[in-house]
Amino acid sequence: MIRSAFPLVSLRPFHARRSALAAAALLALAGSASAQTTLAAPAQRITDQAIHADLQAYERTQGRIQALNDGGRPVRDYHLSKAQCWLDVSFHEYTRNDRSDFPQQALAESEKLIAGMEAGQSPLPMDTPLVNNAKHLRDDLWQRLRALQGTPGFMCAQQKAACGEVELVHAGNEFNQQQWRHSKPYIQIAEDLVNDAEAAARQCDAGPAAPQAVGPLVANVLFEFDRDRYQGIRTYSLESIDRALATIQAEGRRLRHVQLVGHADRMQGRGFDYNQALSERRARTVRELLAGRGVAPAMIDFSYVGDTRQVQQCAGVTPRAALLECLLPNRRVEVRFELE
Template sequence: MKEQKEDDMKKSPNKKPSLYPSRTGWSLILIAAAGLSLVSAVAVAQSTNNPVLTPQQDRITDRAIHRDYGIYRETQQRIKTLNDGGRRVADYHLSKAQCWLDVSFHEYSRNDRGGFPQAALEESQRILTALEQKQDAGWETPLVNDAEKLRPDLWARYDALKQHSGFQCATQQTACAEVELVHAGNEIRDAGWRHAKPYVQIAEDLTGRAEQAAEACARPAPPAPIKLTLSADALFRFDKSTQGDLLIKGREELDEMADKLRNGYAHVKSLTVIGHTDRLGNNDYNQKLSESRASTVKAYLQQRGVQIPIKAEGRGLTEQIVACEGVTPRKALIDCLQPNRRVEVLVHEDR
């Protein structure tokens, strides 16, 4: 009988998407499919902060059922309001509130005569209240309605997922897998393994997807680029920037660098050449000078056979290494500021 009811509900023409990844939005589908007067139902549901369902023995009139549907609809609206306010659909706690709501309505619609629909609804409402009050909703998943704790191996995997560096990409699947395992624990206690098995399978599937998502999300960050620094005074004549202004020592340094880039860096994927100047002169002039020097170095390396993609940029006087405050006369100041006049080559490796 349960299975037939579930099949009938899945045929509803009014299906809407759910936040829950493994169902089709029981809370919204069934309320819409029933053709209820939701305005009055929601009004009743709003009379208390966390209203409770009609006791099962009194759930024998349309009015009582309409009222309960209103409670589900109002709880769904609270989830939507939190999502509209900026909390992600995939947020662990919001996902768990949605999953508790879905399993509650799923069992309510199958005429579950135990306490699970109410217990699952209360857990959804508890999480939502905490989120609305900007409090910690907690990370434990209670065995509501005295559900059996099935599959310790899966619970251990959930604990591992929460410590995984890629957990932020697996929050929704993890939350819903935990809820489904409690759902299964309730079913096995009330109706036996045959009724619990489908929900254990859902939990297993969600767990596998969560682990795959976490692994994909936790790929190591690319290594920090290798920085090669060349003195601009060794590369160019003072205050100059073209290839004709390159000094003999500067050409030798660039030739040596080109040889290393062609033969010594097996995993290089790109280069960034950055020109810098000292603080003497105005900003615009120094910016153009730094850009010109970076472009000259880029062109020189390419002419020497470096085929790696190269980006050239200038940062002018924005990144000074030494300040040389109070240094005089001018020649002494120019000498002191020499470390600021430089060209950096960032070697980006792909490992």
């Protein structure tokens, strides 16, 4: 992550993996808006002069974001956050010697938003393009992010939502270049940001005129391939259930209802009916798990859809072990805690 030398614009302090730009000492002054930046071609990034010129370009872009913040646009603003996060992922991949067009295109998205804010454009675009033909991964997370927009609580969730969208694009770019193993960390970052955005929206005081709707809390329990019992659950997804229950208590919410939906991946070696039954057994296992954690069984409903709702396609992933790991998000039970 880019660590801005300007503390108000250090939008993502929770991901220390991108701290390198702090060492670059952001020297540019605000107001240095110019034509779109063109980074040195990858083959030319072999001299100190070329790299120094590119670092100065990143510094100038960070300075423009700082100037917008100094001028009154808050850090929590969706478009300021998104400009920062596009800059973050561009610089991150630049420093990893990404030879594709991703660093350039991500930087261009940051600069487009910056230019619009500098010009006072309204409304600013809310779309998030899949730059460099990034793979569209985890449609479930995209849907959850879209659902936040237009809700009263979105005003408190803008920063996390914006960065979650950018990280999904980042993950899709990594998937295209180096497959699932390299995209997985960024998917996890995106999922954490979506969860944080939803929590921020639930706790948001949007003012007395705003409707006091409380959105659901969502968790996913993931299963190993062809497994449906407790022992087949991926450990960290059990932690997501415990975090969700702890969040309900911490936020002082009342649990009204729990809806479970069981899923299977697309590996249909034993047929469609087998996957339907497998997804049902998984949903029943999670119902038992929740009951064991104190949730009244009468509050829990479940359904199952087999392999009809894949959130991750994993086309072309090989060998088989890598494919099964890539398909893990499809082997899930969605848990929606409806709150009051």
